[in-house]
Amino acid sequence: MPELPEVETVRRGLASVVTGRRVDAVSVLHPRPVRRHAAGPEDFAATLTGRRFGEPRRRGKYLWLPLEDGDAVLAHLGMSGQFRVDAPAAELPRNTRVLFNLDDGRQLRFVDQRMFGGLSVSPGGAELPDEVAHIGRDLFDPDLDVDALVARIRRRGSGIKRVLLDQTVTSGIGNIYADEALWHSGVHYDHPADGLAPRRVRALLDAARDVMSDALTVGGTSFDALYVNVNGESGYFDRTLNAYGREGLPCARCGTPIVREHFMNRSSFFCPRCQTVPRRES
DNA sequence: CTGTGGTCCTGTATGC
DNA sequence: TGCATACAGGACCACA
Structure with missing residues (x-):
C-alpha cells in the first residue's frame, strides 16, 4: 500500500501491536520476500526468534521495526505488501509470506501478492538502517531542509x-x-x-x-x-x-x-x- | 554525476 | 467459455 500515507497508516497500526513484544517464532512461507537476507530464509527466522521489538519507524515508504539490541527488521511494502494482525488460528490471507508469532499470543503476518517488497534484517539499523540512508528525507521530516x-x-x-x-x-x-x-x-x-x-x-x-x-x-x-x-x-x-x-x-x-x-x-x-x-x- | 528503460512478480479486468 | 493482452499505488540495475 505503497505511498507515504499508507505506509504511515501501517506504521501506526504496527506501533500499537509490536512495540515491546517478543518474537516467539518466525515462519517464512515464501523465500522471495526475504531475498535480501543473504543468509537465507531459515537464518532469517532463526536470527529473529526470541528478540524484542521497539517502536516502528518510517522514512518515506520504508518502514523498520527496531529491535531492542540495536538491529532492525527493515520492511518495504513494494506494490502490494501488507502487514496484518490476527490470532494464529485465524485463516491466513491469500499470499501470506511470513509469520511472526508474538509473546502476547497474536500473530503478525506479512502478506504480499506481487512480492516486489520484502523484509530483511538490518544490523545496527534501529536508528536508521544503512539501506535507507540513501533515501531523501520526506516532507514530514522535521529536519528536512x-x-x-x-x-x-x-x-x-x-x-x-x-x-x-x-x-x-x-x-x-x-x-x-x-x-x-x-x-x-x-x-x-x-x-x-x-x-x-x-x-x-x-x-x-x-x-x-x-x-x-x-x-x-x-x-x-x-x-x-x-x-x-x-x-x-x-x-x-x-x-x-x-x-x-x-x-x-x-x-x-x-x-x-x-x-x-x-x-x-x-x-x-x-x-x-x-x-x-x-x-x-x- | 544525470537520465532512461527494462525487469522483478501475481492477479484482475477487458477485449476478441 | 477460452485465451491473450493490458495494467496495477515501487524500486533497482544496467547502460548511454
Missing part, C-alpha cells in the same frame, strides 16, 4: 514528476500523490524541473505535503482489498482524488475532462487545461 530541496529539484533537467518520484531527492511520494500535487498546483507532469520558478516548486511541495496529510487523516488511499491497514480495513481517500484514476471525468476546477498519458511506464492523469507544459526548446 526545504530550501535545499527546492534548489536540488531545480538543478534537474528531467520532467518534474520524474524528480518527485526519485526517492533519493524527496521520499514518500508515489504515482497517486505526485499526480494530485501536480493537479493542485497546476503544473504539468513533464514540465522540466529546472524551468520551474522556486516559488512554484515550493508550492508543489506544499501541495504534496497537504494532500498526503489529508490522506493520512482518513487512513490513506485504497481502491480495493489490496491496500489495507493491519486490521484489513481500507482507507477512504480515493473519494477525494482530483486527478488520479479520473480519466474522462471533469476537472473539479475547470470541467475539462481529465487526460491519461503514459509516462515512465505508468499512467499520469492531469487536466490538459489547468496543467499545460511549455514547449521544450530544442
Whole structure:
C-alpha cells in the first residue's frame, strides 16, 4: 500500500501491536520476500526468534521495526505488501509470506501478492538502517531542509514528476500523490524541473505535503482489498482524488475532462487545461 | 554525476 | 467459455 500515507497508516497500526513484544517464532512461507537476507530464509527466522521489538519507524515508504539490541527488521511494502494482525488460528490471507508469532499470543503476518517488497534484517539499523540512508528525507521530516530541496529539484533537467518520484531527492511520494500535487498546483507532469520558478516548486511541495496529510487523516488511499491497514480495513481517500484514476471525468476546477498519458511506464492523469507544459526548446 | 528503460512478480479486468 | 493482452499505488540495475 505503497505511498507515504499508507505506509504511515501501517506504521501506526504496527506501533500499537509490536512495540515491546517478543518474537516467539518466525515462519517464512515464501523465500522471495526475504531475498535480501543473504543468509537465507531459515537464518532469517532463526536470527529473529526470541528478540524484542521497539517502536516502528518510517522514512518515506520504508518502514523498520527496531529491535531492542540495536538491529532492525527493515520492511518495504513494494506494490502490494501488507502487514496484518490476527490470532494464529485465524485463516491466513491469500499470499501470506511470513509469520511472526508474538509473546502476547497474536500473530503478525506479512502478506504480499506481487512480492516486489520484502523484509530483511538490518544490523545496527534501529536508528536508521544503512539501506535507507540513501533515501531523501520526506516532507514530514522535521529536519528536512526545504530550501535545499527546492534548489536540488531545480538543478534537474528531467520532467518534474520524474524528480518527485526519485526517492533519493524527496521520499514518500508515489504515482497517486505526485499526480494530485501536480493537479493542485497546476503544473504539468513533464514540465522540466529546472524551468520551474522556486516559488512554484515550493508550492508543489506544499501541495504534496497537504494532500498526503489529508490522506493520512482518513487512513490513506485504497481502491480495493489490496491496500489495507493491519486490521484489513481500507482507507477512504480515493473519494477525494482530483486527478488520479479520473480519466474522462471533469476537472473539479475547470470541467475539462481529465487526460491519461503514459509516462515512465505508468499512467499520469492531469487536466490538459489547468496543467499545460511549455514547449521544450530544442 | 544525470537520465532512461527494462525487469522483478501475481492477479484482475477487458477485449476478441 | 477460452485465451491473450493490458495494467496495477515501487524500486533497482544496467547502460548511454
